[in-house]
Amino acid sequence: MIKIFLSTLLSLFIICSSNIYAQREHSVHFQNSPYELNIYRIYGKEPGKTLMLIGGIQGNEPGGFLSADSYADMSLKKGNLIVVPRANFYSIIMNDRGPNGDMNRKFTHEDKDLSMEDRIVTILKKLISESDYLLNLHDGSGYYHPTYISKWRNPDRFGQSIIADCDKYTVPGTERVIPLGEIAEKVISKVNPHIENELYRFHFMNTRTDANDSRHKEQRKSATYYALTAHNIPSFGVETSKFLPTIDLKVQFHNLVINAFMEEFGIVPQSPGFSLDAPSLKYVVVSINNEIPIVIKKGEKLNIARGDTINVSHIESNYERGLSLDILGFGDLNDYRKDITITKETSMIVRKDNEKFGEIPIKASKDKVPASKEKQAVLPPEKVESFSLSVAGKRVLVSEGGQYDVVRGEVLKILEVYPRSLTDCVVNFKGFVGDRLNNTGEDRGYDIDTGKGLLERYATGSKGNIYQIVVTRDEKEIGHLDIRLIQPQMEYLVLRINSNRHALLRPDESISLSVQDTLFFEAVATNLTDNNPVYIVINGKKIGKGGSGITGEICSAKRNEVIVRKGALVISRVFIDIAR
Secondary structure (H helix, E strand, O other): OOHHHHHHHHHHHHHHHOOOEEEEEOOOOOOOOOEEEEEEEEEEEEEEEEEEEEEOOOOOHHHHHHHHHHHOOEEEEEEEEEEEOOOOOHHHHHHOOOOOOOHHHOOOOOOOOOOHHHHHHHHHHHHHHHEEEEEEEEEEEEEEOOOOOOEEEOOOOOOOOOEEEOOOEEEOOOOOOOHHHHHHHHHHHHHHHHOOHHHHHOOOEOOOOOOOOOOOOOHHHOOHHHHHHHHHOEEEEEEEEEEOOOOOHHHHHHHHHHHHHHHHOEEEEEEOOOOOOOOOOEEEEEEEOOOOOOOEEOOOOEEEEOOOOOOOEEEEOOOOOOOEEEEEEOOOOOOOOOOOOOOOEEEEEEEEEEEEEEEEEEEEEEEOOOOOHHHOOOOOOOOOOEEEEEEOOEEEEEEEEEEEEEEEEEEEEEEEOOOOOOOOOOEEEOOOOOOOOOOOOEEOOEEEEEEOOOHHHHOOOOOOOEEEEEEEEEOOOEEEEEEEOOOEEEEEEEEEEEEOOEEEEEOOOOOEEEEEOOEEEEEEEOOOOOOOOOEEEEEEEEOOOOEEEEHHOOEEEEEEEEEEEOOOOOEEEEEEEEEE
């Protein structure tokens, strides 16, 4: 019955596709992997130019990929769109700019299958070659301004800017000139009247990428530079500020800019799709040992026997895109629609991009694995390939034999070692005892507080700050990883004063304010794995990111110490001087 339905559905798709205009096409590369790449082609009822939108090429910039996502459901009256909402889904799940290097610096690589990132870039290059224009959507630091206003608002910042590699580009061997600056200024003139706050208005940023004295020569490796120089199409980076108070505002500003570019390029929309509702899990559909699927609702538990193979074939939520499923301790970051054999109790985590919004416990009973499965067993590998760790709640994958830095005081948890077929091994954090009543040396699954409780005699290195994770089987070492503990540090703290100026403070720096001033805690950069929830404490008053206070009410002395903390962890300090 299912095969008949799929065949009918395919026939309908072929019939609908016979008319190239007024339709959508959806293709997927690397399906059900952490690198899943979804591409949406939208064709207008009337032919026209093609605009390509790239979001999520850097995974910690949600304004860009959520904005691009809203255009995947658009209908067009004229022209075409190629939309890649999540170019680097792995980095989005990890909430990291580029866990394996910045993908937006790989467009000069040769088209070889060197890595997953390179393979994705090869696909993006092909899509660029099919386009007439390119917009690469980002969230950038601070607020760009063509003249210096403050430490956080000046020509070196990127937020709230439309970026091009030059003002005018002459196509080699021709007289054709692409007026990038002129196009950007036209778009800005359409967008800025809709933005009331002057701080949030857009400016054109010319990186002068080819100039010998350019401060942005790294852009020669970017998608926009590749599109401009290899295919001679107008290409722009669009950057909203990471300091904007809400993600909704970032997406709103991205959409304003995209819509203005579409108007400039003669691409006429019919209807957009846009939602920023919080993700909500309804249920998952799971098959056990390839039998009839069952429905597990939110709040329920999946009961199986150890050795059973499960496959989650569907996630029902209020979103269709950006979904991943992670069975902790098994598979990889994305186990959606994969056969996973479960040998112990665990949980499946459901995420929208990098946000966890559902968890279903898996209870695995100790029933004997059927003999048919025992016969299929294969010999375990001889050596560990990688370690799966949780650091301050963020999951990371680290290669065997390497070194990983952890800020002293953060909580580390050893989740698993890979390949997952590696069995009968002991994973020991030297210098930590997980179960003091029954110390077997097995330390997977324990919260390891790196700020206290470690046995210093096991520390190595010239500074005595390196601890080893050692994996043994039959008392033979088959893998190890060095954990280097580094001190918590703050790079800078950004305060907004009275909504009209910014102060960027580095450790032990000070700022002078009056008692009438209102300060807002806008941003902080540290070496912590996660800057949320970092907060500041002034004379006992706690202010979280986005919070505010009247200086005369919270600063009782002439010089007031501002402590930057995360929980019990003291990161840094700055000072507020009050002029009375």
